[in-house]
Amino acid sequence: QTVLLKPVSVCSCLLQETASRKKDLIRSEFLEIKALIEERENQALKIIAEEEKRVCNKFDYIYSVVGSKKNEVQSLKDQIEMALGESDDILFLKRATALQRTSTKDAFVPAIEMNENMIHCTYQSAINLKDIVKHSVSQYKEKRVEAVMTTLQWAQSISGFSVSIKLTVHFFFFSPLQRRKRNPLKLGFFPTGQTLFSSVDTAPTTGTPTAAAAVSSKELLESFLKKSREELLQYAANITLDYNTAHNKVILSEGYTRMSVSDTPLNYNQHPQRFTNCSQVLGFQCFKRGIHYWEVEMQQNTFCGIGICYGSMERQGPESRLGRNSRSWCIEWFNSKISSWHNDVEKCLPNVKATKIGVLLHCEGGFVIFLAVGEKHNLIYKFKAQFTEALYPAFWLFSSGTVLSLCQM
Structure with a gap:
């Protein structure tokens, strides 16, 4: 038993070191993924903000044009009222003639609208990114189940390494709750008794919320x-x-x-x-x-x-x-x-x-x-x-x- 326990202890330490390194690498990868998504989000928001600013600037320009036109109309109105109040007929005719030569043009007000196509494309790109992430996550779940099955079949074919392979599967592919249920000693990690591979779950289970939840x-x-x-x-x-x-x-x-x-x-x-x-x-x-x-x-x-x-x-x-x-x-x-x-x-x-x-x-x-x-x-x-x-x-x-x-x- 001492001879058997020593390699298992060494294997356990190696597994822990490997798991720690892998977790650090995984954290690093996910941090990069998050940074990329945040960058894409900032780019999309910047596009919308710039379009909003463009339209607002156009509003400001049109407001100044309309304000200038309003001043012109007010000045013309004052001249008309002054002419109408003129008691001297000759002066009235002179003012009326001058007013007739005054040219008035309608203020040009261009259409103001946001670039709907650009905004829709920006929004659609966010939806597409979300769908890609969802698809990748669902693929990962499927591949994870396939990886478990492949590892089990390979382990069964190499009897000389059955102990280390079973430990690897036990620690890397089952949750803490499943590991407690699947005690290595009870499931036969050693030559005597039943093996782990006879009772592996090959499909993910979906549990109902607990009473506490x-x-x-x-x-x-x-x-x-x-x-x-x-x-x-x-x-x-x-x-x-x-x-x-x-x-x-x-x-x-x-x-x-x-x-x-x-x-x-x-x-x-x-x-x-x-x-x-x-x-x-x-x-x-x-x-x-x-x-x-x-x-x-x-x-x-x-x-x-x-x-x-x-x-x-x-x-x-x-x-x-x-x-x-x-x-x-x-x-x-x-x-x-x-x-x-x-x-x-x-x-x-x-x-x-x-x-x-x-x-x-x-x-x-x-x-x-x-x-x-x-x-x-x-x-x-x-x-x-x-x-x-x-x-x-x-x-x-x-x-x-x-x-x-x-x-x-």
Whole structure:
């Protein structure tokens, strides 16, 4: 036994040293990956910022041109009023003749719009990068299982090195919990007894959340339900509306913070992100991590919906309606009726009188809460879900009398 334990002890030390070096290398690689992704993010944000600056500069130029034209018109107006007040007919005729020689031209106001194609390409490049990362991670998981099987088959064919190979597999390919369950002595790492290879898991297992995790999640949700509005305001997010997603009957005003419905279609540019069937619009901001809180004021009517959705939600067809698909969650007001909607499933809710709605999104916690804002917060409804994509504030307006405003906090 002493003869057997000595090489095992040496092998264990070597394995620990190797694992430590590999972990350092892996950390270094992931740090480089993160740096590259952050650099790409900064480049994308810089492109958008530069385009924003270009458009703002054009606005400033046009403002100065229009201001100069206004001064010209005011000067001409003063001359006309002076001529009209002239009591001497000859002087009046002279002034009138001089005014007729004054040439006036309309101020040239060029079209002002952001380069939608460039912004869309920048956004699409971020999505493509995300898809590539997702694909690489999924491939890694598949290759990891294949590597385990290949190593096991190779080890079985070389009986002379079975002890060291089994130890390698045990320490490198199983989690600490699996290693405890698979005690080397019990699984026969030594010549007598059953071998490890007769009971290797060849497929990854997906466990359900533990009871402790479920309790923790519930306690987290309950803690936020008890918070006052003042406490929630520390998570405040100022939301603006995304012009490129607005249906052609949704009017955006007041710095893209107010939305209403037009009786006639508006002349919006075509865009792949624009809703074509439902009078809906998304927020410009999206959230993948953290806790975020915003408020929406219902100024007129109550035919509307307030919610959140993934950016991948359909933009046309019946499934593009908020709450009628698996990619969106919302509360809907239809006259005096209030309902929650998700995945085309409706749940009727108690009627709560409110003119201002608070929305609290906890990305890691996996829940979104809708509250009636007043002297005391009243819970309207809460959704629990495992969010897998970035989430956007989403709004639906039904009739021309509906007006929603985003509160700037």
